[in-house]
Amino acid sequence: MATPSSDALKRRFSDFATLGEALDYAATGTLGLNFHDPRGQLVRGYSYRELRENALAQARRMIDAGVAPGDRIALVAETGAEFASLFFGVVYAGGWPVPLPLPTSFGGRESYIDQLGVQLKSCDPKMLFYPAELASMAGEAARIAGVEGIEWEAFETRPAPEVPLPAAQTDDIAYLQYSSGSTRFPHGVAITHRALLNNLAAHAHGMALIEGDRCVSWLPWYHDMGLVGCFLSPVANQVSVDYLKTEDFARRPLAWLELISRNPGTTLSYSPTFGYDICARRMSSQTKASDRFDLSRWRVAGNGADMIRPDVMQKFVDAFADAGFKASAFLPSYGLAEATLAVSIMPPGEGIVVELVEETQLSGMSADGDRPQRYRSIVNCGRPVRDMEVQIREEDGTPLPDKAIGKVWCRGPSVMVGYFRDTAATEACLRDGWLDTGDMGYLSDGYVYIVGRAKDMIIVNGRNHWPQDIEWAVEQLPGFKAGDIAAFAITTPGGEETPAVLVQCRTSDDAERTRLRDEIRERVRSVTGMNCVIELVPPRTLPRTSSGKLSRAKARNLYLAGEIKPYDIAA
Known part of the structure; x- marks a missing residue:
């Protein structure tokens, strides 16, 4: 049975000292996680109470196996109850969970083993957990790296003796998150419990969560938007969530919208631009959207993780307006793993807002009178989230005024401690508490506009x-x-x-x-x-x-x- 969308538990927006404390509280209610098959049919309802019970058992197994506070425990991040219980099990055991990616459809066996191997070398974990179906690849990567590889199905058969659990502190590291960039030189982003919960509270306030909100997600749990925004945030803000696996979305994108339609309580769902794009394209040759979907309750259609394209958003509106989708539901945002996740969020209801910027401003050149002016539509990514400051700076660090394009810097309690065991990379982007995001953008009347990656x-x-x-x-x-x-x-x-x-x-x-x-x-x-x-x-x-x-x-x-x-x- 699916978990409900609301219950009698008093809502608390991530005002906890640690992530384990957040799950302890959520477990006193009846909400939870719900996992669905490729056609969107419920496979398992997984209440936060059951998640906590399983996670505590996993923690006892880990401690019995020698896991100590501060040990890194790598987890192949397959969307499901097993990963969820192991992730929180590591947290309860005082370790640092390290979500690692699943194999992709565009890479082969050897490239996946190599990718895991590089990340294992970087995070130096005590163990690597993975599902049985990935044993031949993940197990081989663990063997090459000299790490104990464990199928999670087998681990659950081990005894879970009663042992004392360590008491986590708010400034302890909660997890390591690998950013989605280079796999040759991976950066493990170290996030404390304090930083995580500050950012999760910012999600709740920024999206103006209300009683009865329910989320649908297909985002992978090894990426910051999927892990933090659509797994940890629902726990810490007491929201029920329905999941499709990422690979199932890739095969049948419209199953995402079917799941939103089928669950009357669904009000929240996030996607990068390409998710909206592929759904609009799939509908272009089909019947009216209203014959198949009901998107009228979708209050927050979040958009982030890549450059937001207004033309794609308009195509989505055109394709699904007759199914009740409202353009005002779009909620652009900007963030990165090094800031835990969210840096800025558009106030709900304001939708997609663009400014036309002349290309000479984007390129940092003066206008050429011999060429016609050309403009690019730059999407408003909202206001800095609660407790976050944003500055636009010259290359030399000089702050720039409104409308001037430069490097985007941010500062706040949710900025990372640093990159794990990479002092040089940390010092290159963190100065006096300010994070150089590596992105280019500008501020306009307090709103953040992103124009691209500086390194690109x-x-x-x-x-x-x-x-x-x-x-x-x-x-x-x-x-x-x-x-x-x-x-x-x-x-x-x-x-x-x-x-x-x-x-x-x-x-x-x-x-x-x-x-x-x-x-x-x-x-x-x-x-x-x-x-x-x-x-x-x-x-x-x-x-x-x-x-x-x-x-x-x-x-x-x-x-x-x-x-x-x-x-x-x-x-």
Whole structure:
């Protein structure tokens, strides 16, 4: 039976000293987690009371196995009751849970073993837990890393003797979160109980949670938005949540909206832009949305984790307005693992708000009178969350005024302690309590606008170009979609910097490939004013981060190493 959407328990918005204390409180009510199969049918209702009981048993098993406070315990983050009980079991045992990714559909066995191996080396755990179906890969990664590998089904058969549990302190580390960037040089973000609960309280206040709110999520638990926003936040803010596994969403995206429709209490759900995009595309050739969905109760349609595109949001509204979806439900936000999660959240009900910014401002150049002005729509990502400060700074650290584009810095109680065992990387981004997010943006009347990642900037002849602008331009051509294109800078044999654009191409006809390449080249030239290297590559070639976002840095490295092989097209 599914857990209810509300009960008689007095709501507390994460005002606890530790995460374990938050679960202790939630367990006195009747709410909880609910896991669904690929078609959205309930498989298991898992109350917070049952979660706590199981987690305490897991903690006793771990302590009996020698786990001590401060030990890292790695967990393959499969969405389900087993991971949930192990995660909180580690917390109760005083260890640091370390969620690690599942294998992706675009990587093979060896790449997954390598990825786990690098992260295991980074976090140096005492144990790695994984489901039995991943034993051949995760077990091999554990063996290579010299870490004890344990199937979680087998671990639950061990005795759980009564042993005293350590008393956690609010400034102890609660968990390590790997950011979704490079897997070659992973950064384990160390988050304290104090930082986590401060950010979880900010979620509740920022989204204006009310009695009876219920969440639906398909986001992976190894990514900060899925783990913190859609697993830990519901626990600490006493909200019931319904889950689809990420791989099930990938196969049947509209099952997400069916689950929202089927659960009358659902009011909250979050997704990156691509989730809304794929659902709008799936509906384009089908019957009216109102014949299949009821989205009228969806009060907060959160959007974050990648660049928010107003054109995609409008397509979603167009596709699902007759099913009751309201554009005002959109809730843009901005955050990153190094700040626990949320940095800014749009006030509920304000929806998508954009400002048009002239491209010369985005590139940091003065206007060229010989060229027509071009504008990009920049989405308002809301106001800084409670207790969070945001500044926009020059490269030298000088604060900038309203509307001036620069590096985004933030400061608040939920900023990380640092990167685990990486003092140099920590010192490079943390100064006097301020975090250099690595993002570029500006402030406007107290609202945060993000324009891109600083490290992705393409600089040619002293002029800055955002790869998103190039990628979006190509996406407007027929036959391409978000995620098909990666733009980055390369050095030509003559020593000049130039943009390279890799485009996933689905046609096998040589003449059509030539036409597409020429069309793309002209489109990119119209945006940048430059001739770029255009390479057509096979589908499913471009690499992704663990959270499914395009990894331009990895695409560039693979291309330069010859591991991405473009189609051979006559000049």
